Amino acid sequence: MKRPQWITLAIAVFLVVILYKFGRIVPEKKPGLAAQPEAAENVLSTDSILVQAKKKLSPDQVSRLNALEHSIVRGDVKDQQLKVYHQLAHFWADSGRVFEPYAWYESEAARLENSEKSLTFAAHLLLQNLRGESDPALRTWKAVQAKDLFERSLKINPNNDSSTVGLGACFIFGGISATPMEGIMKVRAVSEKDSNNIFAQEVLGHGSMISGQYDRAITRFEAVFRLSKENIDTRLEACLMLAEAYEKKADNSAAIDWYDKSLSLIKNEDVKQEVRKRIEELSKGSRLDDK
Numbered sequence: 001m002k003r004p005q006w007i008t009l010a011i012a013v014f015l016v017v018i019l020y021k022f023g024r025i026v027p028e029k030k031p032g033l034a035a036q037p038e039a040a041e042n043v044l045s046t047d048s049i050l051v052q053a054k055k056k057l058s059p060d061q062v063s064r065l066n067a068l069e070h071s072i073v074r075g076d077v078k079d080q081q082l083k084v085y086h087q088l089a090h091f092w093a094d095s096g097r098v099f100e101p102y103a104w105y106e107s108e109a110a111r112l113e114n115s116e117k118s119l120t121f122a123a124h125l126l127l128q129n130l131r132g133e134s135d136p137a138l139r140t141w142k143a144v145q146a147k148d149l150f151e152r153s154l155k156i157n158p159n160n161d162s163s164t165v166g167l168g169a170c171f172i173f174g175g176i177s178a179t180p181m182e183g184i185m186k187v188r189a190v191s192e193k194d195s196n197n198i199f200a201q202e203v204l205g206h207g208s209m210i211s212g213q214y215d216r217a218i219t220r221f222e223a224v225f226r227l228s229k230e231n232i233d234t235r236l237e238a239c240l241m242l243a244e245a246y247e248k249k250a251d252n253s254a255a256i257d258w259y260d261k262s263l264s265l266i267k268n269e270d271v272k273q274e275v276r277k278r279i280e281e282l283s284k285g286s287r288l289d290d291k
Contacts (some may be wrong), residue, residue: 044141046104053098061095078112085109099129100138107145116156120163123149127166131173143174161190162199169203172210183207198227198234205241214245221245236265252282 130142171183205220
């Protein structure tokens, strides 16, 4: 495994518990569900997603799921609907073990409850997952859902910088806008107001990587590394992104230094071994260049 991008993704898989628990696939609209966000072009329909997810269930699981779904009735009292949405979310998390239906029903419950706390929880759940999503259609679906949740949250509290950055990140990571700068500008506004906002610096760093502006990415991720002394996961991601950025600049020596820094932060031995292999490959390349 030679590509540093794979190492970054592998780290994310080990750091995010959600990605241990769930596979791929997604959910369906049901009568009585909350109002849906406007779908982007080519985005998967939520209807098609649950259908595919159900195909992975046992007959007993399908029976239990159908009973829960049929208990959602249009016009049912809010508390009853919330209870069922949470039951469906827990079913997909604990029994079905598929991420997308779990996130969908958490999102539906958040829309119905319409509290800042529930909306931001569901939005960040989707945003965190979509960053490692390789399927373009699923990535778009997750970005559209997260965008809707962040927008609803910001209507409640327009001053929530984390939600503003999250909304911008939906555009950057989800590719749901014809103008990438739409997301960048939202995040940049937060970073200009508060240069110590780690989330904003991190998202801008990724945006710079995507656009090939590696010097800017290095500046952003150096700030993330400096500011995240108390957050090992974020500090680790900064190390790996800095190593990748220096690789893109063909500065193998600097890349090796950052990969080396990451080793003390990695807990999983398999991932640590991959990083060591990458260091060795870069070291060999540097020795050949010196000859």
